[in-house]
Amino acid sequence: MTRMPMTRRTLIAGLAAAAAGAALAARPLRAGAGPVPLVARATRAAILDTPTEGMFSYAEGAMSPVLRLRQGEPAEIRFRNDMDEMTTVHWHGLRVPHDMDGVAWVSQLPLGTGEGFDYRFTPPDAGTYWYHPHCNTFEQLQRGLNGIVIVDEAEPPAFDLDLPVLLRDFRLGKDGQFTPLSVPRNAARGGTLGSVMTANWQVDPQFEVPSGGLVRLRLVNSDVTRVHQLYLPDSTGQVLALDGHPLDRQMPWPATVETALALAPGQRCDLGLLVTLPATHLMTDAKGGARRLARLAAGGTALGRGLADMPRLPPNPLPEPDLGAAERLDFVFGWSPAGDATGGSSLCGETGQRFWSINRIAAAADGPDPGAPLAILQRGRTYILTLRNETQNDHPIHLHGMAFRVLGSDRRVLVPHWTDTILLREGETVEVALVADNPGDWVFHCHVIEHQKTGLSGFLRVTT
Ligand code: C2O
Ligand code: CU
Numbered sequence: 001m002t003r004m005p006m007t008r009r010t011l012i013a014g015l016a017a018a019a020a021g022a023a024l025a026a027r028p029l030r031a032g033a034g035p036v037p038l039v040a041r042a043t044r045a046a047i048l049d050t051p052t053e054g055m056f057s058y059a060e061g062a063m064s065p066v067l068r069l070r071q072g073e074p075a076e077i078r079f080r081n082d083m084d085e086m087t088t089v090h091w092h093g094l095r096v097p098h099d100m101d102g103v104a105w106v107s108q109l110p111l112g113t114g115e116g117f118d119y120r121f122t123p124p125d126a127g128t129y130w131y132h133p134h135c136n137t138f139e140q141l142q143r144g145l146n147g148i149v150i151v152d153e154a155e156p157p158a159f160d161l162d163l164p165v166l167l168r169d170f171r172l173g174k175d176g177q178f179t180p181l182s183v184p185r186n187a188a189r190g191g192t193l194g195s196v197m198t199a200n201w202q203v204d205p206q207f208e209v210p211s212g213g214l215v216r217l218r219l220v221n222s223d224v225t226r227v228h229q230l231y232l233p234d235s236t237g238q239v240l241a242l243d244g245h246p247l248d249r250q251m252p253w254p255a256t257v258e259t260a261l262a263l264a265p266g267q268r269c270d271l272g273l274l275v276t277l278p279a280t281h282l283m284t285d286a287k288g289g290a291r292r293l294a295r296l297a298a299g300g301t302a303l304g305r306g307l308a309d310m311p312r313l314p315p316n317p318l319p320e321p322d323l324g325a326a327e328r329l330d331f332v333f334g335w336s337p338a339g340d341a342t343g344g345s346s347l348c349g350e351t352g353q354r355f356w357s358i359n360r361i362a363a364a365a366d367g368p369d370p371g372a373p374l375a376i377l378q379r380g381r382t383y384i385l386t387l388r389n390e391t392q393n394d395h396p397i398h399l400h401g402m403a404f405r406v407l408g409s410d411r412r413v414l415v416p417h418w419t420d421t422i423l424l425r426e427g428e429t430v431e432v433a434l435v436a437d438n439p440g441d442w443v444f445h446c447h448v449i450e451h452q453k454t455g456l457s458g459f460l461r462v463t464t
């Protein structure tokens with residue numbers, strides 16, 4: 001990869017942007033008045049003390065903007081690729097028409113340097129989603145190319161603060177520079193972890209929250225590997241939504257490590273936090289012990305809200321599966337029988353390795369030949385998908401184009417909910433249901449991106 005030449009002007013702009021930090025990153029780009037410009041570029045930003053070279057972002061010298069769209073209103077995002085490699089933009093979790101899904105070789109051709117694409121769709125669902133490339137996905141994500149997209153409710157519920165937080169581990173050395181992004185040995189196991197945990201591209205930042213207020217904390221796990229176990233010690237609140245969709249029943253509030261909320265790569269949660277403490281800590285339970293991701297510091301005159309004042313999120317207009325008439329489809333996620341791969345194109349980052357499979361087929365992810373569909377679904381019909389993980393690793397399984405309802409697990413009690421990404425634990429089988437209402441070829445893959453890139457990928461075809 002070639003790096004952008006650093007002039008004095010871009011350096012100063014970059015430093016100023018880095019100093020503005022969360023404030024800048026959180027400034028939303030609002031759709032509505034004409035197309036929203038979005039540019040992917042090579043950049044540098046200070047995650048540690050020295051700026052990290054060789055980053056990618058949809059912003060200059062900072063984390064990508066939070067895009068804000070509105071439920072039921074047409075959005076147009078005018079994208080341009082200013083990087084020295086190919087890319088596309090995918091809208092993770094948004095139910096968009098197939099030709100707007102941004103998957104290289106499946107729904108569009110990869111975009112070269114200087115090329116653009118207008119993504120046009122009308123989001124049917126409100127909630128917290130994210131956008132990221134779907135070409136050379138591993139490298140581009142690891143270098144920072146992804147952002148949060150919020151779809152505001154047609155009538156937004158009134159919180160005292162809306163706080164989007166993008167979680168990401170960067171793989172950096174002490175000098176702040178990237179170390180090798182992937183270790184093949186890890187790719188064949190749980191995946192390669194980063195070394196520096198960040199929230200909105202900052203290490204253990206402090207966010208101001210209104211004292212006694214109700215905060216809508218939107219957490220997005222954009223990491224390529226880490227399954228977070230999130231909790232906020234001694235705090236009070238309500239889990240409002242998982243993966244964009246409001247919950248229709250209560251879930252335990254993650255006030256302790258025992259009730260920690262698992263948030264896998266690709267997943268999001270909306271937490272309704274009642275600010276009762278001077279400082280609330282967002283923690284993750286990692287292997288080496290508990291780690292603080294961010295600190296929420298209460299300020300201002302006390303608003304005196306109570307849990308009873310928590311706004312309710314209206315349900316999204318999802319198609320209810322007809323379980324009585326459902327057809328069953330089985331999927332098994334396993335080790336790869338194929339070994340190393342030959343062929344494939346390097347345009348979107350072919351790894352040449354196959355460690356994983358779906359239904360015994362190890363796919364070439366991001367390759368010009370997507371192969372045959374794993375299953376063909378009749379448009380309008382209900383399907384129950386049995387998802388069996390026969391490996392010893394976690395696999396957050398993600399489906400494009402449609403949301404599905406989680407029915408249950410053979411290992412644990414799961415709160416029934418709608419999602420686009422379901423975490424399968426070691427040896428676990430989960431049943432989900434969906435109505436195949438969106439025609440097209442929909443990618444179905446693990447969101448541990450090294451798994452996706454080494455075989456754990458495929459697609460479902462919904463007939464037109
Ligand atoms: Cu988050 Cu196939 O993507
Ligand atoms: Cu997706």
Ligand code: CU
Nearest residue numbers: 395446448451
């Ligand atoms: Cu996986």
